Amino acid sequence: MLRLVGVSKIYNAGTSDEKAALKGIDLDVREGELVTIIGSNGAGKSTLLNVIAGTITPDEGHIVLDGTDITDWPEHRRSRWIARVFQDPAAGTAPNMTIEENLALALARDGRRTFRRGVTDERRQAFRERVRQLGIGLENRLGVKVGALSGGERQALALLMATLCRPKLLLLDEHTAALDPKRAAWVSELTVGLIRELKLTALMVTHNMKQAIEMGDRLIMMDEGEVILTYEGEAKRSLTVERLLQSFERVRGSMLDTDRAVLA
Amino acid sequence: MAAALIGAVEAGLIFGVMALGVYLSFRVLNFPDLTVDGSFVTGAALASILVVYGVSPWTANLAAFVAGATAGLITGVLHAWGKINPLLSGILMMIALYSINLRIMGRPNIPLLHQRTMWTDLAPWTERLQTVVPGADHLIVLFVLGLMVLAMKLILDWFLKTEIGLAVRATGDSPRMVRSFSGDTRRFIVLGLAVSNAYVAFAGALMAQYGGFADIGMGIGMIVVGLASVIIGETLFRQTSLHRLTAAVIAGAVLYRIIIALALRARFLETGDVKLITALIVILALVLPEWRGGRKMTKAKPASRILRPLPSEGGEVGASPGGRLQDL
Ligand SMILES: Nc1ncnc2c1ncn2[C@@H]1O[C@H](COP(=O)(O)OP(=O)(O)OP(=O)(O)O)[C@@H](O)[C@H]1O
Ligand SMILES: [Mg+2]
Secondary structure, eight states: OEEEEEEEEEETTTSTTOEEEEEEEEEEEOTTOEEEEEEOTTSSHHHHHHHHHTSSOOSEEEEEETTEEOTTOOHHHHTTTEEEEOSSTTTSSOTTSBHHHHHHHHTTTTSOOOSSBSSOHHHHHHHHHHHHTTOSSGGGOTTSBGGGSOHHHHHHHHHHHHTTSOOSEEEEESTTTTSOHHHHHHHHHHHHHHHHHTTOEEEEEOSBHHHHHHHOSEEEEEETTEEEEEEEHHHHHTOOHHHHHHHHHHHHSSOOOOSSOBOO | OHHHHHHHHHHHHHHHHHHHHHIIIIIISOOOOTTHHHHHHHHHHHHHHHHHTTOOHHHHHHHHHHHHHHHHHHHHHHHHTTOOOHHHHHHHHHHHHHHHHHHHHSSSEEEOTTSOOHHHHTHHHHHHHHHHSTTHHHHHHHHHHHHHHHHHHHHHHHHHHBHHHHHHHHHHHOHHHHHTTTOOHHHHHHHHHHHHHHHHHHHHHHHHHHHTEEETTTTTTHHHHHHHHHHHHHHHHOOOSHHHHHHHHHHHHHHHHHHHHHHHHSTTOOGGGHHHHHHHHHHHHHHHHHHTTHHHHHHTOOGGGGTSOOOOGGGGTTOOTTOGGGGO
C-alpha cells in the first residue's frame, strides 16, 4: 500500500546546524493496517509523516503509494489520496469559516472545485447526518464558526473532515496532544472507530506508549532518524510498556528520554 | 451642505467597490496587497483613454475590470511562484504600474469633460425622471451607483460561497488545511488577488467618469482609504456573517467619505490634508480599541488584527457556549 525505500532527510545540510532527521527509512505498510509510531523528541516522527504527505521533500529515497511513485508530487496532489490530522487544532480546520463550510471544503478531496455553491441544502443534510455520529450536538451548530469550538470539538471535526471522502492513507501526528486527558481519550476512541469503520490504512504518531501498544496492528519506535524497534502480531500482543523500555535500553544502550512520553 | 453630503455618499459608494477589493485581499486572503495604489489608476487610465477613443463607456468599465484582474494576477504569481514576500510583491507591482499607467494615458492627466461617459449615457433617463420627480438629476447618479455597488457586492458574496470561493477563503484562514484537501493554495492566492484588483480597477474607472478626469497621481494612498473603509465598517457594525460584512465595508467607505467631507468644512483644513486625515482615522481605529480594554475586542476581530499577528486561536479550549464536550 505505502512503501518507503531508503528515505533520508537532512535539515540545514552543510551548515553547523546540520541535522539528519531521517536516515534511510524503509517501511512497508499493508492495506488496512494501523501503524503506531513512538519515539523520543526529535526522533524524526513528524519529519517522516511530512515526507509522506509531501510537506517536505526527502533528499534521498522513494515514496510509493499503491504502486505509484509519488516522491515528486507536491503536497496538494498527494492529499487527493492522503488525509491528515495535525497536532494543532487550528491547522486542520479554518477557524473563520463555519462548520458546514469546512465540511464542504473537505468534500472536494478529488481536487475538483467549481463555481457551484459550496454548501447546498442537500449537502447540509448529509453533513448533519455525518456530524451527528460524533454525538456532541454539532449537528445543530453547522452555521457556527469553527473558531468558536473547543479544541476537542475541533479535532473531532478535523478527523471527520479528513475521512469525509475515504482516503487511501490517513496520517495522524499527535492529534490528541493538545487536548486534556479526557478529551484526548475521547478523540482517540473516535479515531479508532473511524479507522475500523472505513477500514483505513493509517499511520499514527503518539506519545502515549500504552495507547500505541493497545491500538495498532504494528508498533514502530523511532530514534535519531531510524526505526529501531518493530512489533507486530504475537510479539505486539504480549508487549508491555516495561518491556518496550527494556528493549530500547538494550538496543540503544541508554534510557529512553521519557520527558513527554506517557507511560501509563 | 446637502449637495456636499450627496456628493460624499456618491464618492463613498465608488470607494465602496474598491474597499470590497481591499477587504478580499487584506481580510479574506490575509494578504496585505499594495498593488491597489497602482491598479486603481490602471482602471481609471484605461477606461478614460478608451472613452476618449470613442469606445462605449460600459465596455471601458469592463476593460478596466479585466486590466485590474491582470495586475492582481501578476502580483499573485510574483508571490506564489516567485516566492517574493507579499508586501514586496505588491510594491513591485505598484511601482511597475506607475510606468504602465503613464504609457496607457500618454500624459499625466486626461480630462473627460466633453466625452461620452456612463453619466452622459444616462442623461436622457435623468431628463425624463426630472419631469416626474423634480430635482431627481442628482438622485439618479446616487441610484445608479447604488445599484452598481449592490451588484458588485452580491457577485462577491456569491463568489465567496462557491466551492472555489470557499477554498480562497480557507487559503487566507488555514493554508495547511487547504493543501491537505487537494487545494493548490498558490492558485487561490492568485485568483483572490485577481478578483480583488479587478474590483479596485473597476472602482477607478467609475471614479474617473464620476470626477471627469483620470490622473496619474489619483491612486496615491488608495490602499489606506480602502483599509480605513474596511476598518470603519468592521468596527462600527461588528458583523460576522459574510454578506453583512461586505455590506459593512461599503457602509464604511461611505462613512469615510462623509467624515472627510465634514472635516474639510473646518476652516483650518485644506483639500491637501485629506491624506493626513485618512491616516489619522486609520491610526485611531487601530489604537483606540487597544486602549479601551482590548480584551473584549479581541474576540470580535479588532481592527488591529489586520496588521498584527493573530493571537493563537487554539487557546480558546472550552470557550464554546453550550458545548457538550466539557464533560468528556
Ligand atoms: N524545519 C526544520 N529545520 C531544521 N531542523 C528541523 C526542522 N524540523 C525538524 N528539525 C529537526 O529534525 C529532528 C526531527 O524532528 P521531528 O519534528 O521530525 O521530530 P519528532 O520525532 O516529531 O519530535 P517530537 O516528538 O518533538 O514531535 C529534530 O532534531 C528537529 O530539531
Ligand atoms: Mg513531532
